[in-house]
Amino acid sequence: MKRLLVVLAFMMFFVGGVPALVFFWNYFSDYVSSQDSLRVEMPSPQELPLGGKTVFNLRGTGFSKDITASLILDVNSHGAIVGSLPLEGVYNKSLLSGDYLYLANTYGGLKVLDVSNPLQPELLREYQNGRSIFDIYRHDGYLYLCCGKSGVSILRIRQDGTLQHVSDIAVKNRAINCRILHGNLFVAEGEGGLSVYDVQDPAQARLMNTLMSGSFVADVAIFEDLLYLLVDAKRIEIYQPAELRTLQLVGSVQPSEKIFDFAVHQQHLYIAGESGVSLYDLDKPRKPEFLQQWVDFGSARKLFPGAEQIYVSDNFSGLRSIVAGAMESSAYISLNINPRTISETTNYLYIAGTNRGLLVVDKRKLSLQQAIPTINTSGSVQDLFISKNRLYIADGRGGVLLKNLDAESEEVTTVSSRWGKSFVVKDNLLFVAQGKQGIEVLDISDPGDPQSVAAWDHCSSLRLAVSKNYLLSSNGVSGLNVIDISDVQHPVIKKGLADVHILDVAAENGLIYVASKNEGLIIYERVENGKLNRIGQIQTPFPANQFDYAAAVDVKGDFAYVANGRSGLLIIAVKNPREPRIISSIDIPGICKGIRLQGDKAFVSSHRGGISVVDIANPEKPHLVSNIFLSGLSRGLQVVDDIIYVAQRDRGVVAVPTPVMAEKVKIVSAEQMQVTLPSPTKPGRYSLQIGSLRESVVKAGVVNYQ
Numbered sequence: 001m002k003r004l005l006v007v008l009a010f011m012m013f014f015v016g017g018v019p020a021l022v023f024f025w026n027y028f029s030d031y032v033s034s035q036d037s038l039r040v041e042m043p044s045p046q047e048l049p050l051g052g053k054t055v056f057n058l059r060g061t062g063f064s065k066d067i068t069a070s071l072i073l074d075v076n077s078h079g080a081i082v083g084s085l086p087l088e089g090v091y092n093k094s095l096l097s098g099d100y101l102y103l104a105n106t107y108g109g110l111k112v113l114d115v116s117n118p119l120q121p122e123l124l125r126e127y128q129n130g131r132s133i134f135d136i137y138r139h140d141g142y143l144y145l146c147c148g149k150s151g152v153s154i155l156r157i158r159q160d161g162t163l164q165h166v167s168d169i170a171v172k173n174r175a176i177n178c179r180i181l182h183g184n185l186f187v188a189e190g191e192g193g194l195s196v197y198d199v200q201d202p203a204q205a206r207l208m209n210t211l212m213s214g215s216f217v218a219d220v221a222i223f224e225d226l227l228y229l230l231v232d233a234k235r236i237e238i239y240q241p242a243e244l245r246t247l248q249l250v251g252s253v254q255p256s257e258k259i260f261d262f263a264v265h266q267q268h269l270y271i272a273g274e275s276g277v278s279l280y281d282l283d284k285p286r287k288p289e290f291l292q293q294w295v296d297f298g299s300a301r302k303l304f305p306g307a308e309q310i311y312v313s314d315n316f317s318g319l320r321s322i323v324a325g326a327m328e329s330s331a332y333i334s335l336n337i338n339p340r341t342i343s344e345t346t347n348y349l350y351i352a353g354t355n356r357g358l359l360v361v362d363k364r365k366l367s368l369q370q371a372i373p374t375i376n377t378s379g380s381v382q383d384l385f386i387s388k389n390r391l392y393i394a395d396g397r398g399g400v401l402l403k404n405l406d407a408e409s410e411e412v413t414t415v416s417s418r419w420g421k422s423f424v425v426k427d428n429l430l431f432v433a434q435g436k437q438g439i440e441v442l443d444i445s446d447p448g449d450p451q452s453v454a455a456w457d458h459c460s461s462l463r464l465a466v467s468k469n470y471l472l473s474s475n476g477v478s479g480l481n482v483i484d485i486s487d488v489q490h491p492v493i494k495k496g497l498a499d500v501h502i503l504d505v506a507a508e509n510g511l512i513y514v515a516s517k518n519e520g521l522i523i524y525e526r527v528e529n530g531k532l533n534r535i536g537q538i539q540t541p542f543p544a545n546q547f548d549y550a551a552a553v554d555v556k557g558d559f560a561y562v563a564n565g566r567s568g569l570l571i572i573a574v575k576n577p578r579e580p581r582i583i584s585s586i587d588i589p590g591i592c593k594g595i596r597l598q599g600d601k602a603f604v605s606s607h608r609g610g611i612s613v614v615d616i617a618n619p620e621k622p623h624l625v626s627n628i629f630l631s632g633l634s635r636g637l638q639v640v641d642d643i644i645y646v647a648q649r650d651r652g653v654v655a656v657p658t659p660v661m662a663e664k665v666k667i668v669s670a671e672q673m674q675v676t677l678p679s680p681t682k683p684g685r686y687s688l689q690i691g692s693l694r695e696s697v698v699k700a701g702v703v704n705y706q
Contacts, residue, residue, distance in 0.1 A: 036670065038062035038695050043688070046703040050683055053663075054703050056675045058690070066693050068615070068625045069662035069675040071686040071703065075372050075654075076334035076629055079685070079701040082348075083119040083360030087111065091352035095136040095143070096343040100124070100161035101350055102143065103341070103358070104133035110145060112161055113358070118348050121358060125162055128153060135177045142166065142202050144185065146175035152187060154202045169197060169205050177219045179227075184208065184245060186227060188217040194229065196245040208245040221264045224285050226250070228269070233259050236271065238286055251286040263303040263310060268324050270310050272300040275378065277312055279324055294322050294329050295376065304342040311349075313339045314650060318631055319351070333366060334631045373655045374648075375403055375412060381647035383636035385423040385430065390447040391645065392430065393653060394420025394636070400432055400442070402450065403653075415450050416440055422635070424464035424471075429453075429488065431471060433461035439473065441488050454488045467507035470494075470530055474502040480514065482530045494530035508555035511535075511577055515551040521562055523577045538572060538580040552635060554595045554602075559583075559619045563592035563604055569612075571619045586622045587694075588612045594635030601625075605633045605646055613659055624696055626659035626689050642681070657682050659689070680705060 040060040048054055056069075090106040099116040109128035115121045128145065131153075135146035143163065145153040152169040169175075169185075173192025178185055185197040185205065193212035199205045212231070219230040227239040227247065236259070238251035253271065261272040269280040269288050276295035280288035294300075294312075304311040309321040312329065319339050320329040337356040342349055349361040379397025386392070386405070392415070393401040400416040418440055421433040430442040430450070439461050441454040459481065461473040471483040471491075479500050484492040501517040512524040512532060520539030524532040552563040558575040568588040574580050590609015595602060600617040610629035614622050628644075636647030644656045657680060664676040680686065688702040 036061040038690065038692050038697055040688075040690050040697045040699060042699050043702055045701060048679070048703060048705055050681070050705050051679050053679060054677050056677075056688065056702070058673050058675060059671060060690075060697075061671055062692060063667050063670050063673045064692060065667060066623065067665055067667065067673065068623060068691045069665055069677065070613075070626045070659040070689050070691075071677055071680060072626055072628050072659045072689055072698075073372065073657050073680070073682070074685040074687050074701055075656060077366050078333075078629070078687075080333060080361050080363070080365035081359055082362045082365070083121065084356075085113070085121045085123070085358040087123070087352070087357035090354050091341055091358075092134050093136045094341040094343045094350060094352060095138055096345065096350065097138065097157065098161070101343060101358075102136055103352055104136050104145065106132050106134075109133060110136075110163075112163070114161065115350065118345065119360060121350070121360065127155070127163055127165075134175070137178050137180070139180045144178055144180075146178050146187070148174045148176070151175055152178060152185070152197075152205075154199075154205070156202075167203050167205060169207075171195060172210065176217075179220050179222050181222050181225065181227065181241060184241070186220050188220045188229070190218060191216050193217055194220070194247075198245075211247055219262065221262070223264045223269075223282060226285050228262070228264055230259060230262055235259070236262055236269065236288075238288075251288070253280060253288050260301045261303045263305050265305040265310055266324070270303055270322075272303050272312065276300050277303070277310075277322060291324070292327070294327075302340065304339075306342070306344045306349075307346075311339075311342055314632070318651065333361065334629060372657075374652050375410070375654075376652040377401060377412070380634070380649045381636060381653055382420060382634055383422040384638060384645055384647055384653055385425065386638050386640050386645060387425065387430075387444060388447040389640075390444075391653065392423060392444075392450075393647075394423060394432065396420070400440070404448065415442065416452060418455075421462050422464055424466050426466045426471075426485070431464050431466075433464050433473065435462060436460050439464075439471075454491075456491055459483065459491070459493070463502070463504050465505045465507045465512075467510065467512060467526060470526065472505050472507060472512060474505045474514075476503070477501045480505060480532075482526075482532065484530060497524075497532060504552040506553045506555050506560075511555075511574075513553050513555055513560055513574075515553040515562060517551070521553065521560060521572060521580065523574065523580060525577075536574070536577045536580050538582065552592070552594045554597050556597050559616075561595055561597060561602055561616070563588075563595040563606075565591050565593075568592060569595070569602065569604055569614060569622065571616070571622060573619075584620050584622055586614060586624055588614075588624070589627055589629075593633065594637050596637045596639060598639050603637055603639055603644060605635060605637045607633060609633075611637070611644055611646060611656065621693060623691065623693055625661065625691050627696065627698070628656055628659070630654065630656070660686075 043056045089108045093104040095102045101113040103111045109131045112125045113121045114124045132148045137144040143155045151171045152175045154166040155163040173189040177188040183200040185199045187195045194217045196209040197205045216232045221228040229237045235254035239247040240250045242248045257273045263270045271278045277300045278293045279291045302313040309323045312320045319333050322329045338353045340353040351359045377395045379395040383394040389405045391403040400420045401412045403412045418434045428445040430444050432440045438457040439459045442450045443453045444450045463474040465472040471485045473481045479497040481496040482494040504515040506513045514522045523536035560572040560574045562570040571584045573583045590606030592606045594605040602614040604612045613626040632649045634647045642658045660680045666674040683705050688699045690697045
């Protein structure tokens with residue numbers, strides 16, 4: 001590794017000269033000079049009442065004077081993940097048969113795993129390499145693999161779990177999903193409709209009919225000799241097979257919204273849509289009767305039938321379970337993986353999805369209740385703002401929503417039906433960027449009764465900032481407008497920026513800071529009549545020569561803090577704005593999207609990385625002190641009264657306690673230290689996070705406060 005760093009240093013000196021080499025050394029000197037990596041042995045778990053301090057005597061390696069320690073609430077049931085197997089690729093379906101797990105890969109064919117030791121699955125064999133497999137179906141000792149345009153492949157299952165190829169079925173369009181009823185194989189072919197094959201002899205499969213041409217058939221299920229088909233993502237059609245392999249329509253269910261997935265399980269029909277999951281009774285299979293709907297988890301994209309319950313994926317990395325009759329979902333777990341397929345045993349879940357391989361989850365360790373409060377919304381939360389304990393939510397579909405944080409009720413009221421993208425406040429005026437719909441101005445003098453005072457339909461906007469009597473409105477690739485808001489009823493648009501792709505904008509001390517997609521951080525001064533004059537710019541040098549896609553910027557004093565996408569957090573000295581310089585950086589888990597500065601802490605929200613808390617008391621040596629993993633985060637984040645309110649896109653807004661920092665860290669040696677931590681204010685299962693200047697370690701569930 002050090003040899004690679006030396007080579008990189010030489011390349012940077014050759015390309016960028018001495019300044020690039022100086023930056024490189026500042027960037028990596030902590031790494032080069034480090035000794036042992038940070039490692040912490042798992043301490044004995046503790047059970048404590050609220051109010052009691054806890055002391056851990058820790059052993060490991062890499063302990064030094066810069067070590068920090070904190071307790072973080074376990075919001076994800078990560079302690080339930082008890083095993084894993086690294087596997088490349090995207091997995092669409094799985095099937096468990098005895099001690100063998102079959103996994104269907106988008107481009108990598110079929111993998112057979114031995115799970116006789118459930119905590120240590122082993123890869124046994126691979127089949128159909130290079131093929132895309134979208135569904136696995138087992139019937140009478142055979143596997144039927146739906147392979148898209150390659151058709152259906154039939155394999156015989158041997159006693160040792162290995163497979164023998166039997167035959168292939170060519171299809172006219174593409175095989176997505178299949179089921180067998182009365183010796184006939186029904187194949188959902190997407191825009192090709194539904195095809196029917198005689199497979200009484202799997203080695204001699206014969207096409208009998210092609211049905212429903214002109215409709216998009218995405219899925220097929222069987223219940224009591226009836227076929228349930230997902231048609232055009234709009235309805236579930238119910239068919240009775242008739243003579244000559246034809247179908248007779250005998251019933252249907254057509255919700256008012258798009259259908260993402262459906263499942264038939266234990267006399268019930270489950271439908272996942274934009275508003276949640278709907279449940280229907282199949283006591284009369286031809287006329288499903290609506291029973292209830294779950295809406296407490298925001299989005300619902302995929303359904304996975306288990307032994308007693310249905311598991312629901314939110315299309316990010318969250319997973320819940322629902323049971324007919326229970327009004328709320330339970331057993332929430334967040335996995336840093338987009339769950340696409342689940343197989344279940346008595347005690348374990350085998351979960352696979354995108355680029356993380358296989359995870360083994362112990363169901364007995366799943367929390368039956370969500371650890372943190374959630375404010376559900378109908379759309380995708382883009383931003384939030386809190387004033388006088390009133391939470392304003394910018395929702396991508398539901399508009400601007402208002403929640404009284406003092407009220408026990410879960411009620412959320414709609415302030416504006418126009419889409420919300422982001423907020424900025426000036427005095428008692430709240431400006432709402434609403435994308436192509438423009439900008440709306442709300443008077444929040446009475447926080448419980450905000451009033452719309454203006455709507456500027458001609459001012460398309462994504463991000464906002466305020467500089468004295470000017471509103472800075474950025475619109476991505478279209479640049480930035482400078483708007484005189486001295487009279488909100490008659491805003492005046494001054495000449496802005498048309499040639500900069502802007503990701504975020506901030507204002508401080510009369511200067512304008514722009515995070516740009518292609519030009520890094522640009523600094524402007526506002527001159528006469530609201531015009532902007534570029535006075536400074538900085539980009540990260542080769543090889544990291546671009547500010548990443550999800551950049552955001554905030555400024556405090558003499559420093560600008562840039563959430564730099566995949567490149568973590570950059571801290572830039574701007575005391576001399578004409579010559580800004582990067583003074584430090586720190587790696588942040590995930591793809592950084594948003595940043596909020598409070599005191600000597602920076603709270604960074606990241607896609608697939610959660611909330612990272614960075615100590616910036618010394619901007620030249622930022623220190624990652626805690627990371628709270630939450631999936632699917634957007635940019636909205638605010639910290640009030642030791643609670644982090646963060647926008648979790650389709651799940652709504654979640655409220656997470658800030659990490660509990662250690663009162664005392666005593667370094668006994670490089671292999672031993674003692675940590676004293678105060679009690680949190682909320683009960684729950686807490687994990688211990690130990691951090692150094694360059695890495696951190698989390699020990700899940702070390703203390704449970706009652």
